[in-house]
Amino acid sequence: MDFRLTEEQEIIRQSVREFAAKYIDPIANECDENKHFPMEVFKKIAEQEWMGIPYPQEYGGAGSDYLTYVIVIEELSRADAGIGFTVECHTSLAAFPIFKYGTEEQKQKYLVPLCKGEKFGSFCLTEPGAGTDAGSAQTTAVLDGNEWVLNGSKMFISNSPIAEIFIVFAMTDKSKGTKGMSAFIVPREAPGLRVGEHLNKMGIRSSLTAEVIFKDCRIPKENLLGQEGQGFKIAMHTLDGGRIGIAAQALGIAQAALDESIKYSKERVQFGKPIASFQAIQWMIADMATDIQAARFLTYHAAWCYDQGLPYNKEAAMAKLFAAECAARHTNRAVQIHGGYGYIKGHKVERLYRDAKITEIYEGTSEVQRMVIANNLLR
Amino acid sequence: MLKIIVCFKWVIDEADIKVSGKSRELDLSRVAYKISDYDRNAIEEAVRLQEQLGGSVVAVTVGPPTAKQSLKDALSRGPEKAVFVSDPAFDSLEPAQTAAILAEVITKNLEYDLIICGEGSSDLYAQQVGPRLAEKLGIPCATYVEKIIIKDKELIAERKMRDGIEVVSMPLPALVTVMPTINTPRIPSLKQVLGAAKKPVVNLSAKDLEGKYEPCLKTTSLLAATMERKRIKFTDDPQDIRKVVDALLKEGVIS
Structure with a gap:
C-alpha cells in the first residue's frame, strides 16, 4: 500500500x-x-x-x-x-x-x-418532474426517417448556456420504463434546441445553469449514443464517475474552509489572545481536518479503483456522500469561527457555505448515495 | 543555434516551515521542496530564448539524492535534458564547492554559449554560485539581470542597479544571473508534466568528479528570528507629537 x-x-x-x-x-x-x-x-x-x-x-x-x-x-x-x-x-x-x-x-x-x-459539454438528464426519479423522464425521441425528433424539457442543466455538445436522455419506448430510455448527442445548432435563462443560484455562481427545451428538435439518426434502450444505464454509469468528481469538488470546498479558519483563528484576538488558543476553536479545527482527511482518502480511493479497472460504484457513492456532508458541515463551522465577519459578503467562508450545499444535492442527493451504498451491501 | 545551460537548486518551501513556540526552533519534518524561486525565472528565460532563437536547453542541478524529485519538475518547464550531480555529502555544500562541481561537470560534459542562474537561492541567498562559476569557466558574467538580448555572438543585458538600469554587453559564451522581474514563469501544461519522465537525465555522482568535495558546513543551530516591539504608546494628543519626535531621535531613526 x-x-x-x-x-x-x-x-x-x-x-x-x-x-x-x-x-x-x-x-x-x-x-x-x-x-x-x-x-x-x-x-x-x-x-x-x-x-x-x-x-x-x-x-x-x-x-x-x-x-x-x-x-x-x-x-x-x-x-x-x-x-x-x-x-x-x-x-x-x-x-x-x-x-x-x-x-x-x-x-x-x-x-x-x-x-x-x-x-x-453538457449533460441533460434531470427534468422539471424527474430529479432523483430520473427514470420517469417525459422527454421523448421518435425516429422519423433518418432523424430523431426530440420533444421535452430538461431542468437545472449545468454548462448549458455555453455548451455546444449536449448529452440528452429521452424515452424512445415509454412502455419499457427505464429500459425505454436512450442517449443522444445533440449539437447546439440542432434546430428546435433552446436554452433558457441562466438561473440565479445560491452557490457555485461562477458556473452556468439553465433549462434546455427541445421542440421538434431534429438530429441525425447516427447521433444515438450507444444502443437504443441503453440510455438509463449510460446515465447511471456516467453519474458513478461524476460522483468522484463531485466528491473532489466538495473536498476542495472543505479544505478551503479549513485553510481560512486556521488563518483567521490565528489572527483574530479576543479576550487578549488569538481565538486559536481557545479549546472550543481548536476542537472545531481538529474535527474539520480529520473529516477532510477521511474524505480525501475516500475520494482518492474511489478514483484509484476507477484507474485500476475495479468496480467503483459503491466507492464513488461513499466518497460523494461523505465529502459532501463534510463540506456542508465544516463550511458551517468555518462561518462560526469567523463570527459576524463570516456572515458578510466578500468573506470567502460566506461563499464556501453557500457553495457547499449543492454537493449534497446534484449528481445524486445524499439520500441516493445511501441507497446506492445499501443496494451494494444488501443485494 | 544557441546552447543554453540553466542551473537550479532544490530548496525547502519556506511556506511549510513551522516554528515551535518558545524554543523558536524550526520544524522541518513536514516541509515540501521546490525549485528555488529565481531559478524558475532562469529556466523560463532559457526556454524563452530557445523558443525565439532555436538551440537547446540543458538543466543542471547539484544536490543530495533526495533532490531527484526536482528533475521532472524542472523538465516539465521546458528543458530537453537534465544533468543531476548527486551525493549524500552534497546536502551541505558551500557555494564555492557548488560552483566548482558545476564548473567541472560543465567543462567535461556540456557545450554552451550561455549559462543562466538565478540571482540567489530562496534558502541561503548567498548570490555566489553564478559569479564563481563564471570565474571558474573563465567567461564574462552579468548579475542582477532583468533583460537579455542576444545578437549574433554578443549578449546585451540590462542590470537592475540601485540607482537605475545599467546596460552591458559581453561576448558569448557568458553567464548571467537573473532577477525575478525578468519574466513570469509559465505553469507547465499537463502533457508537459507527463512528458518530463521521457526526457533524458544524466546522473553523475561524487565518484565521477575529480575534485573532492567534503561537507564543510555544519549547522549548529537554526532559530526563527524574532522582532521585539518597543511597546511605547502615544495618544492623538498634540502634546504627544513632541514625545514621538523625541523617541525617534533617541532611537536614531531621525536626526
Whole structure:
C-alpha cells in the first residue's frame, strides 16, 4: 500500500495551486457576486490541458488518469467551486459517455473538441418532474426517417448556456420504463434546441445553469449514443464517475474552509489572545481536518479503483456522500469561527457555505448515495 | 543555434516551515521542496530564448539524492535534458564547492554559449554560485539581470542597479544571473508534466568528479528570528507629537 502521490501528481497539484492564485483568486468574489462566468479563465484552463485529463491523447485528452483529474478538480474548487464544477461536469458527465459508449466517428467528431477544451459539454438528464426519479423522464425521441425528433424539457442543466455538445436522455419506448430510455448527442445548432435563462443560484455562481427545451428538435439518426434502450444505464454509469468528481469538488470546498479558519483563528484576538488558543476553536479545527482527511482518502480511493479497472460504484457513492456532508458541515463551522465577519459578503467562508450545499444535492442527493451504498451491501 | 545551460537548486518551501513556540526552533519534518524561486525565472528565460532563437536547453542541478524529485519538475518547464550531480555529502555544500562541481561537470560534459542562474537561492541567498562559476569557466558574467538580448555572438543585458538600469554587453559564451522581474514563469501544461519522465537525465555522482568535495558546513543551530516591539504608546494628543519626535531621535531613526 502506498499513500504517496506520484511526482507528476504532486507537480500538477502545485501547478493548479499556482494557477488558482494567479487567475482565479483575484476574480472569485466578483464572479460569485455577479454570477459571472469567467470565459477567459477557461481558455487558460484549456491551454493547461485540464479539460480532458483522463482521456487518451488520440482523442485530444491529456492521457492521464482519474486520480490526477480528481486532484485538479479539488484544487480548482478550493479556489472557486463553480470553476471546479464546470470542468467536472464537462469532463465526467459530457465527455465520459462519448468516450465509453460512442462510436469512433462520434469520438472524433465530439469527444476531441471537448477534450481539447474547444467546446463545452453538457449533460441533460434531470427534468422539471424527474430529479432523483430520473427514470420517469417525459422527454421523448421518435425516429422519423433518418432523424430523431426530440420533444421535452430538461431542468437545472449545468454548462448549458455555453455548451455546444449536449448529452440528452429521452424515452424512445415509454412502455419499457427505464429500459425505454436512450442517449443522444445533440449539437447546439440542432434546430428546435433552446436554452433558457441562466438561473440565479445560491452557490457555485461562477458556473452556468439553465433549462434546455427541445421542440421538434431534429438530429441525425447516427447521433444515438450507444444502443437504443441503453440510455438509463449510460446515465447511471456516467453519474458513478461524476460522483468522484463531485466528491473532489466538495473536498476542495472543505479544505478551503479549513485553510481560512486556521488563518483567521490565528489572527483574530479576543479576550487578549488569538481565538486559536481557545479549546472550543481548536476542537472545531481538529474535527474539520480529520473529516477532510477521511474524505480525501475516500475520494482518492474511489478514483484509484476507477484507474485500476475495479468496480467503483459503491466507492464513488461513499466518497460523494461523505465529502459532501463534510463540506456542508465544516463550511458551517468555518462561518462560526469567523463570527459576524463570516456572515458578510466578500468573506470567502460566506461563499464556501453557500457553495457547499449543492454537493449534497446534484449528481445524486445524499439520500441516493445511501441507497446506492445499501443496494451494494444488501443485494 | 544557441546552447543554453540553466542551473537550479532544490530548496525547502519556506511556506511549510513551522516554528515551535518558545524554543523558536524550526520544524522541518513536514516541509515540501521546490525549485528555488529565481531559478524558475532562469529556466523560463532559457526556454524563452530557445523558443525565439532555436538551440537547446540543458538543466543542471547539484544536490543530495533526495533532490531527484526536482528533475521532472524542472523538465516539465521546458528543458530537453537534465544533468543531476548527486551525493549524500552534497546536502551541505558551500557555494564555492557548488560552483566548482558545476564548473567541472560543465567543462567535461556540456557545450554552451550561455549559462543562466538565478540571482540567489530562496534558502541561503548567498548570490555566489553564478559569479564563481563564471570565474571558474573563465567567461564574462552579468548579475542582477532583468533583460537579455542576444545578437549574433554578443549578449546585451540590462542590470537592475540601485540607482537605475545599467546596460552591458559581453561576448558569448557568458553567464548571467537573473532577477525575478525578468519574466513570469509559465505553469507547465499537463502533457508537459507527463512528458518530463521521457526526457533524458544524466546522473553523475561524487565518484565521477575529480575534485573532492567534503561537507564543510555544519549547522549548529537554526532559530526563527524574532522582532521585539518597543511597546511605547502615544495618544492623538498634540502634546504627544513632541514625545514621538523625541523617541525617534533617541532611537536614531531621525536626526
